[in-house]
Amino acid sequence: MCDDPHDHEVESIMSSTSCQSCTIWSMGQPKLLEPREDVTVEQAQARIDELYASGIPFFTKQAIQELWDQIQSKPTSGDRIVTKDLTGASLEWKVKLGKSIELRSSEDRDARHEFIYKILGVNYRSAAHLKGGFRWGEVGSEAYAPMQLMHQLCKADSSSENKETIPDDPIGExxxxxxxxxxxxxxxxxxxxxxxxxxxxxxxxxxxxxxxxxxxxxxxxxxxxxxxxxxxxxxxxxxxxxxxxxxxxxxxxxxxxxxxxxxxxxxxxxxxxxxxxxxxxxxxxxxxxxxxxxxxxxxxxxxxxxxxxxxxxxxxxxxxxxxxxxxxxxxxxxxxxxxxxxxxxxxxxxxxxxxxxxxxxKSEIPPTPNPDGTFFTPTGKSDKLDSE
Ligand SMILES: C[S@@+](CC[C@H](N)C(=O)[O-])C[C@H]1O[C@@H](n2cnc3c(N)ncnc32)[C@H](O)[C@@H]1O
Missing domain, CATH: 3.40.50 (Rossmann fold)
Known part of the structure; x- marks a missing residue:
């Protein structure tokens, strides 16, 4: 449970595994700053296909820079980070750094551990990932967002007063x-x-x-x-x-x-x-x-x-x-x-x-980007992307 009793925001927990470690991320749901008509999952998927086929860049250096500037400004819990999605709508993401959450242990369903929202991260969603990512058959506010803010969750050391975290794996000298x-x-x-x-x-x-x-x-x-x-x-x-x-x-x-x-x-x-x-x-x-x-x-x-x-x-x-x-x-x-x-x-x-x-x-001479800093040339092909 979050330590803020008024914080009822929907979030999901995702683990990202490699052969070295398992990182746990909390994915919050952003607030859509402009109202949008409700659509079905199929309509949202068709829209993502259209956006992709139109040649609109899903990732731009400008959008990445704007996000990076906000992350570098060292936001603290309660601050907001704003991004734009592919439709041009603004999304407001809540920063929860330093807050805590209790999660059920994967080994013992009755045991719970306290985790701290430790580091901000970015969940990058390609068109195929966006199309396959509708949770519970619902089209959330993040449906068209190729860059989604997330928090890395680290296990809290319950014996420490200052919410120290315990590394999951031994770090070498x-x-x-x-x-x-x-x-x-x-x-x-x-x-x-x-x-x-x-x-x-x-x-x-x-x-x-x-x-x-x-x-x-x-x-x-x-x-x-x-x-x-x-x-x-x-x-x-x-x-x-x-x-x-x-x-x-x-x-x-x-x-x-x-x-x-x-x-x-x-x-x-x-x-x-x-x-x-x-x-x-x-x-x-x-x-x-x-x-x-x-x-x-x-x-x-x-x-x-x-x-x-x-x-x-x-x-x-x-x-x-x-x-x-x-x-x-x-x-x-x-x-x-x-x-x-x-x-x-x-x-x-x-x-x-x-x-x-x-x-x-092939070209030794560095090519010049489009005026918007991207390189993609729209072909007009409506390549359909399979969902994940
Ligand atoms: C499956 S591991 C591959 C590690 C290594 N390259 C290998 O061949 O074994 C995936 C790696 O992607 C990293 N990763 C995840 N998000 C990333 C990001 N935004 N930027 C760079 N690396 C990222 C993970 O931390 C992890 O180390």
Whole structure:
């Protein structure tokens, strides 16, 4: 139960699981600031299809910047954050940071634990996710909102007076994490996959101006089960070293965005020249001179980037013909973006990169975005998106 007896706002609890951790999020329902006619789920789904086919960007740097500015202004419990949805309507989201809620334990239905609304997060909804996300057959106020505010819930330490939270998983010590990463990075440098990557970059991307590296959703080096994290971070270091060699050691900005990262990650990443940045800043950094890596993200990275940028290189799962159900779907817009890229395989039997490929933009010259900062060109095709 919320500790504010007047707080009857509907919210749902979602857990986001990776092999490293399970994060619990509370999804509130925003207040619609302009009245809207009630519609059925089918009508709302048809509207989402229409909006998608019309070419309207679901994600824009302007909308992300506006949200980021509000998050950075350090709102406290009771403050409101306002976003606009795809129809242009304003949505008001209530900030609950610091408040608490009691949740039933998943292991023992009779046990309850206190959780604190700890961190603000963004629930990114691709068109397919929006269409499949109608709870209880109702069209809520967030029906057309591709960016929805949510709160990360952390278990409260009932013995502490100041509502301290208990980390779910053991976070490694800085020196151990740094040493383990160095070892993994050396192992990675000796793999065929790394050698192939360097050769592909030298042969096909030497003419692309690149001054930024952004790694999304790599996971946490400081949490257990971090083999993939280490390999993906080591790959980013390889790319940084390639760029430094190419540009005679001039500056390359290197960023990592994953809400799972801890203060230990921040220090270890800083030591290797990477800045750990908060969601949603990473999207604002991606541009036409960027190298982007994103493997198995819990967010629709490809769909967001297809709307806002044309990075020089994107390393991510191969774009499939038909896939709208995954957390990072290959949608018509993603497929259209990828037409401007050449695909290169890692050409190795390394399990870590079996389904990951390298997309290098066909044009070495950075393309110019549309006046609204987006890249999507409406085709007039009314591509139907299957629901989740
Ligand atoms: C299934 S894990 C994949 C981790 C790793 N890349 C791998 O290959 O094992 C999904 C990751 O997406 C991250 N993630 C979720 N929301 C994100 C966001 N808004 N920006 C960046 N990463 C995010 C999660 O924290 C988690 O580490």
């Amino acid at each position: 800085r020196d151990d994490v740094a040493r383990d990463f160095q070892k993994s990075a050396e192992d990675w440098e000796n793999t065929e996959t790394c050698k192939n990557l360097k050769s592909i970059l030298r042969s096909f991307a030497s003419g692309h101006p690149i001054n930024k590296i952004i790694g999304f959703a790599c996971g946490s080096l400081a949490l257990p089960n971090n083999h993939h994290v280490s390999v993906q971070t080591a790959l980013l270091v390889t790319v940084r070293n390639w760029l430094k060699e190419r540009y005679n050691d001039s500056d390359v900005s290197c960023y990592i965005q994953d809400p799972m990262n801890t203060s230990v990650d921040k220090e270890v990443l800083a030591d290797i020249g990477f800045e750990m940045i908060d969601d949603p800043r990473g999207w604002l950094e991606v541009d036409e001179r960027s190298f982007v890596l994103s493997v198995a993200p819990n967010v629709p990275v490809k769909e967001i980037i297809a709307d806002i940028a044309r990075p020089a290189i994107a390393v991510w799962y191969k774009v499939e013909e038909e896939d709208t159900a995954s957390t990072d779907p290959s949608t018509p817009r993603v497929r259209e973006m990828i037409e401007g890229y050449d695909l290169h395989e890692f050409a190795s039997d390394n399990d870590d990169f079996k389904t990951v490929v390298i997309y290098i933009r």
